[in-house]
Amino acid sequence: MFSLNSVIKNGYFVTKYSRYYSTASNIKPITKVLIANRGEIACRVMQTAKKKGVKTVAVFSEADKNSLHVTMADESYHIGPPAAKESYLRGDKIIEVAKRSGAQAIHPGYGFLSENADFADLCEKEGLIFIGPPSSAIKAMGSKSASKDIMIAAGVPTIPGYHGEAQDMATLKREAAKIGYPVLIKAVMGGGGKGMRIVEREEDLEQGVESSQREAAASFGDSRVLVEKYLVHPRHVEIQVFADKHGNCVHLFERDCSVQRRHQKIIEEAPAPHLSPELRQKMGSAAVAAAKAVGYVGAGTVEFILSQDGSFYFMEMNTRLQVEHPITEMITKQDLVEWQLKVAESQTLPLQQSDLAIHGHAFEARIYAENPDSDFLPGTGKLVHLSTPTPNSTLRVETGVRQGDEVSVYYDPMIAKLVVWDQDREKALRYLRNALDEYHIIGLNTNIGFLKRLSSHPSFEKGEVETGFIPIHKESLMRPQEPINADGVCLASLSLLLRENQEQSNIAAAQDQTNSPWSQITNFRVNSNFSRTIKFVQKDQKIDVPVTFNHRDNTYTFVVDGKKILVRDAKLNPANDTISAHVGDVFYNNVKTVPVKNYLHIFNQGNHYELEIPADFTPKGDGDAVGSLLSPMPGKITKILAKVGDVVKKGQPILLMEAMKMEHTIRSPIDGKVESLPYDLNEIVEEKKVLAVIV
Structure with missing residues (x-):
């Protein structure tokens, strides 16, 4: 058990950690930092480092050799196989790279080695700056039972519970009875919801304890558990704290992280809804006391359970930068990574408590590769298509992936964090929903649709959040998607027709027949209108x-479920895969429609539909683009004039093809880069096959 060793001097709580409040030695500015992480947090740290003129060093596993964080860094080093324990958890390899590259400091991000006290000690031993708290603080807060003792001594409210060493069932039953049911069984060394069980009745305690112990042993190598009072309808509210090496410590207000699945956060907001200024001040002061109690340095988060009656209790302290730190940055107008660098250089905090204020409201939605309909089962796969809302000063897309990247089985399935800010909660929530409508992913299951339903739920709109929000509202949140409506069918059909016209124009351009009147007239029939039936599935x-x-007035008439629908002013924008048109009396602007292999994906009014493309339309291949060149007729490739990777100009010859005893020059219809050349020299090609893809 942890020995507290504390005394009260002049009303100030002093522990054996207080040596960290002494004036730190003068440290030279950090000019190069190694980020011991991957994905979006590595990219996030690099953004601030580059802004401050600090060189960055990336490390990567074999699975991440082509990842975004690798290309963003000034230097990148391979450290091992895909498995984290052989790469990102190898502190010895990471320190070796830091010394080899000349980095003075290591930023651990979150996860992996960020809360590893031994790694923090090793950095100090090797003369490297660990951008995080001292190892003693990590150790103290790494144990739920030890941290609770520290908080009690520091006067921080703690939830009633048993945190003793005795783990026999008789003791646990006796202590649970004292606390009163329901109780929460938690792993002493737990995190991320692992080893956590809710027990409603005494007769279920033994089963709950044994289940928790097994999971705790498997996850943390430690089967010890603690028992706490389980609060009904609680909220999860956490306080961002920051401390320097000179004894200064502030809080940067709170974040509400109540809405969770599998005990893991899915959407966060700052500030917390319906929190009075008085309660905010009390929770902030308690969080600062908690940080000072362990001689904290750097960024940290003190997590509280907030009861319906306004009472709050210490849960745990995360001794690192949190995943959801961007919403705190949004409402305080501060860069927390920049603060970390300053503190690591032994500078004082940029601001004191009186200088900090809340500005507006922010939300963060975590976009995961997972299937909400299958209990949020994580998924993997290729991001075949990825388009996001445009980032700006009030909208951030924190990500470490690009279109074409893989969501790997080896790491967390989070694709991105979508962060928005506006002047108040109502406006920020509307902004979030609009941004989610513009987030389009094809290739794997995601929770985007679920996030839209959640952020549109009446209770969420009112700020009536709690940790059981998703189970309570499961029926309305998990409703199946409705079939595509009539307007959507018209838009899907229109997309195929307009793309077919575009391909005909591309073929004409490739054959240098752009001046032919027949290449400029699409869907034309002499003395009659063009008609056909499109057959979707x-x-x-x-x-x-x-x-x-x-063709006289360029209008389309579709028949859907026996009803005629007139469509006019139809336009295709190949650059971003969107169409615009008046469908009946409704104008649809920039509706995203993306063909992938034999399927057409339509993103419209917050819905994502997938329709099988009819056989009489040319199916697009995985990765095909507007610059795809199609064979105008059956023939043979006689000469290839470009290679994959070449940058080409519009009209530039790509290959020669012989058909019907004539040679045809296939030219690039756009400025771009040759992505693929599927056919070899002298190969026979059928009509309307993709000869090249220019992107």
Whole structure:
């Protein structure tokens, strides 16, 4: 058990950690930092480092050799196989790279080695700055039972519970009865919801304890558990704290992280809704006391459980930068990574408590590769298509992936954090929903649709949040997607027709026939209108759509479920895969429609539909783009004039093709880069096959 060793001097809580409040030795400015992490947090740290003129060093596993954080860094070093324990958890390798590259400091991000006291000690031993708290603080807060003793001594409210060494069932039953049911069984060395069990009745305690102990032993190598009072309908509110090496410590207000699945956060906001200024001040002061109690240095988060009656209790302290730190940055107008660098250089905190204020409201939605319909089962796969809302000063997309990247089985399935800010909660929530509508991913399951339903839920709109929000509202949050409506069917059909016209124009351009009148007239019929039936399939349901094109006024008439719908002013924007049109009396602007292999994906009004493309339309291949060049007729490749990776100009010859005893020059229809050349020299090609992809 942890020995507290504390005394009260002049009303100031002093522990054996107080030596960290002494004036630190003068340290030279950090000019190069190694980020001992991957993904979005590595990219996030690099952004601030580059802004401050600090050189960055990345480390990467074999699985991450082409990752975004690798290309962003000034230097990158391979440290091992994909498994984290053989790469990102190898502190010895990371320190070796730091010394080899000349980095003075190591930023651990979050996860991996960020709360590893031995790694912090090793950095200090090797003369490297660990951008985090002293190892003693990590150790003290790493144990739930020890940290609770420290908090009690520091006067920080703690939830009633048993944190003793005795782990026999008789003792645990006796202590649970004292506390009163329901109780929460937690792993002493737990985190991320592992080893956590809610027990409603005494007769279920033994099973809950044994289950918690097994999971705790498997996850942390320590089967010890503690028992705490389980609060009904509680909220999870955490306080961002920051301390320097000169004894200064402030809080940067709170974040509400109540909405969770599998005991893991999914959406956060700052400030917390319905929190009075008085309660905010009390929680902030308690968090600062908690940080000072362990001689804290740097960024940390003190997590509290907030009861319905306004009482709050210490849960744990995360001794690192949190995943959700961007919303604190948004409402305080501060860069917390910049603060970390300053503190690591032994500078004083940039601001004191009286200088800090809340500005507006911010939300963070975590976008995961997971299936909400299967209990949020994590997924993996390729991001075949990825487009996001445009980042700006009030909207951040914190990510470490790009289109074409893989979400790997080896690491956390988070794709990105979508962060928005506005002047108040209502406006910020509306902003979040609009931004989610603009976040489009194809290739794997995501929780984007679920996040839209959650952020639109009436209770969430009112700020009526709690840790059981998702189970309580499961029926409305997990509702199945409705079939595509009539307007959506028209837009899908229109997308195929407009793309077919575009491809015909591309072929004409590739054959240098752009001046031919026949290449400029699409869907034209002499003395009659163009008609055809488009046959979609959506999840085994057939959707037949008769369509007539009137070339006199450029309008389309679709028949959906027996109803005629007039479409006019139809336009295709190939650059961003969108179409615009008046469908009936509704104008749809920039509706995203993306063909991938044999399927057309439509993103419209917050919904994502997937329709099988009819056989009579040319299916797009994985990665095909507007610059795809199609064979105008069957023939043979006689000469290849470019290679994959070449940068080409519009009209530049890409290859020669012989067909019907004539040689045809296939030219690039756009400025771009040659992404693929599927056919080899002298290979026979069928009509309308992709000869090259220019992006």
